[in-house]
Amino acid sequence: MAALAPSLPTPVSRSPTLLRVKQAMWRHPTAIVGGVVLLGLIAMALLAPYLGTVDPQAISPVRRLRQPSSIYWFGTDMLGRDVYSRVVFGARVSLAVGLSVAVLATTIGLAIGLVTGFIRWLDGMVMRVMDGLMSIPGVLLAIALMALTKASLQNVIVAITITEVPRVVRLIRGLVLSLREQAYVDAAIASGTPTPAILLRHILPNTIAPLLVQGTYICASAMLTEAILSFLGAGTPLNIPSWGNIMAEGRSLFQLANYLIFFPGMFLSLAVLSVNLLGDGMRDALDPRLARNM
Amino acid sequence: MSAKTRSALLALWFLFAAPAGSLMVPSALAQQKTLKFVPEADLRSLDPIWTTAYITRNYGYMVYDTLFAVNDKFEVQPQMVDKWRLSDDKLSYTFSLRDGLKWHDGQPVKSSDCIASIERWAKRDALGQKLADLTEGWTVVDDKTFTLKLKKPFPLTLDALAKPSSNVPFIMPERVAKTDAFTQITESIGSGPFKMVKEEWVPGNKVVFVKNTDYVPRQEPPSWAAGGKTVKVDRVEWVYIPDSATAAAALNAGEVDWWQMVPPDLVPLLAKNKDIKVENTDPLGSIGILRFNQLHPPFNNAKMRQALLYLVNQQDYALAIAGDPKQGKPCPSFFTCGSPAESKVGSEILTGKRDLAKAKQLIAEAGYKGEKIVVLSATDQPIVHSQGLVTMELLKAAGLNAELAANDWGTLINRRAVREPIDKGGWSIFHTWLVGPDMTNPAINYPMRGVGEKSWFGWPTDPKMEELRNAWFDATDPSQQQQLIDAMQKHAWETVPFIPTAQFVIPTAYRSNVSGLLISPVAFLWNVEKK
């Protein structure tokens, strides 16, 4: 797809990427808002035991389906578990899924993309495999992978990561292919610089920006995918709460106990929204022309 | 805009506008009375002998008929049979079929059809196998009469032929019944009150039946699976709606007429609607089961299993499963409460005050060294899953090293078949539930069996239990039968093949213009009318 190769930022080598990002983000308040909210949610997840919660897995069939009150701030679910505690602890799982998948997918995608963009004879084969993976609808692939193994947090993360890697590979490969044609890279090859050095010194720094941005979108998408997997019965094990599976478990009761969907849904949307805003802000800050291709 | 764009738009317009002429097509179906029923599951297999799945059994009741059937007093009544006779030496039964019995393709039902069907059924069903073991032979006397010769008197012969739940000895045409019992049949030719419209079957969504106008119902009023099966609608559609919130909404909106199994929590949603009635039409309900793996530690030790008897609180399980005390209650019996076989012997063990100290004592006596306990659960089956969670709490409270393995039902079914120890993919406890009719007597109560490898998953070996069970088969009068059942229960409190967790009833809901629903453990669709 010739049209998809992005036009590049002119290679900047003086100010480090992170500093540029920070400076530019001050001009984009939405990114700040996104970042702050995200940090807030992460803090909530880490401090969960101290936020007035009880054991999120403690069941009590006698106290099932109580409406939100002063004792049960978000009510209780169909097994008598405190929804507030489950939502707060649920942040751990949902954010863990989002962040892990983002980190893993970008790292693996970067590695594969760099290699395949640079080493021509690998390119054809690897891209066929990536195309094949991309052509299987993500949710179906994730469900199939989950059905293959037992339901656990790690397996959900791996399953979703596998579905996100091909897109990152595509992105990086496209960048590498264009960067490779640049004069200074040609010069480096001509002067005999070993390939790993070229990759690390010249190519890699220019991939960081779009990778960061893509990473935020992957994080958002992974959190939503986890919710969908839970809905279809192939997500994280139900006793460990995540925003997705709290909603999935309580979905048939949404007309009677809408707090079961409302509270986790609100937090999930907030998390996804903040990550998206962060990503948008970062993208606008780094290079508005990237917007065309993301 | 360019000519290209214009023509593209025009094409799109025609694609959608042209059929608009058929806006409100008065379909020929509108004249017929169609009953839209939401069944408990999706129909997959059409062979009620090959599978024990309840949905296939329900389908079987629509298109097939049985020789005998059980009524609401647990009495065996003739159904396809008109007259029958037992010889004085109790070794020979003679059956003659009613008049007017026809297959859906118009052919008359013959004796050879019945015999072939029973033989096929006997190859798969436990009670049928027992009958087959004692059968000397079947003989065709003429097209409507046939005899069964036994080696020994078998008082349960007619009960076997009237078995209400899986596998039901449905009668099929001979050529179909000659199919190997381990190969699925795909045809749907029966002699029952409905005919299946196979062309309109969409697996996962819709099964369509029409009234069998050739069916001759019996004269007696309907009672459970016995009596006259008079169909009072023209067409029945089984509309499978997997999402229960959607099903509730559909019933509220009148898009469907009858919802077979309403999750108890959703009842308030429907109760608000004055056009909907919510009732319990199932007299026997279902029993939750906690099953042990007796091949490996720790539950290969009877004392460990007994310990759990003092921890299990059936009220907790009942609430967790059914949500409402009206829908779920304790049933401290290894046989279905509310059935004649219900035994009260030893039930204090489960109904008395819960005794954590006694449980811990038994655990110590058993020599428990902290072996890992894996509890299998299925997150897509709420009844199974809620039991699993309650059990986990219980095990933790007793200080046992327990782990929950919650996957989907398909994984659970696969894993429970594994006989290896835990570290090789085995299991310690799993949960499931059985419908009341499947636990009403020792013949069909398969969780009670103790035949080692040939037993149900969990594989208990209990020669004494088998001895009592065989004695029950030979018992000649009801009081002797009841004594043996009591003895089996007393023994079960010691060997604990499983623990019944609760008895629950799943309500049914229907629109107020629907009437004639039968009180029965299976949702039958004859006798139901729609105004």
Next chain:
Amino acid sequence: MLGYTIRRLLATIPVIGMVALFVFCLLYLTPGDPAAVIAGDIATVDDIERIRHQLGLDQAFLPRFWVWASAVLRGDLGISIFTNLPVTQLIAQRIGPTLSLASCTLIVAVLVAVPMGVIGAWKAGKLIDRLVMLFSVAGFSMPVFVLAYVLIYVFAIDLDWLPVQGYVPLQDGFWPWLSHLILPSIALGTIYIALIARITRAAMLEVLAQDYVRTAHAKGLAPSAVLMRHALKNAAVPIVTIIGIGIALLISGVVVTESVFAIPGIGRLTVDAILRRDYPIIQGVILLFSTIYVLVNLAVDLSYRFFDPRIQY
């Protein structure tokens, strides 16, 4: 152009072959299989073994793969283990609803999103642009099934304007068919609308900054003509790209939507098959999906030429 098309079509074959192999491997490695599910609750371990043998599930990998692959090449996708019906028949039955849902969603999404993006770009920075951006981010942030439930509650139950669930084939009437698809299309389309609007706006912004647009304005061309004739056409390439990529998103969302609205489509068929381990269906459907995806991407690539004659193949 023709040469390019043929080369691309040939290139899809190894991709599809790869997918077939991958899916087959995935299922082969699955611990557990349909045998136990088929055997039912009362089965013994022997029963399960017998069924497993009957279905050929105990054979080695290569013979099984070879049998299946050669059948596929003949157009035979096998027989569903649970319903004993040919997979091709099941797919044919269920593809209608999914196609209807997908095309309705696509049309709704494009018709709503592209104008949204264009307007946002045109009035960049003003309130309406902010609203467009806000909606497009918000649209991304809610899981499909939550939105679906809210829609059912408001429009089907409270207001009673539309049916709750189900699917009516087109030949049974246009309005019944459409009315059953409106809510699912909105639920499913929201994410798509957000995505397309975003990309449209970004692409339009870039194009509107170009010199030739300023020239067109200076020539005295009306703003709408500028937008339609110059800007949109040039922005078309990334917009069409995202529509193509979004097809995969669509299929993921279709699965959930079909579950909630009880639409008998392919998405639900596949999920059920996966959870039950009905191998022939899983293999057949995933193969079908990837073929569609690959062909759609080819169509998208070819359409670039239509929008931008400079692109040479």
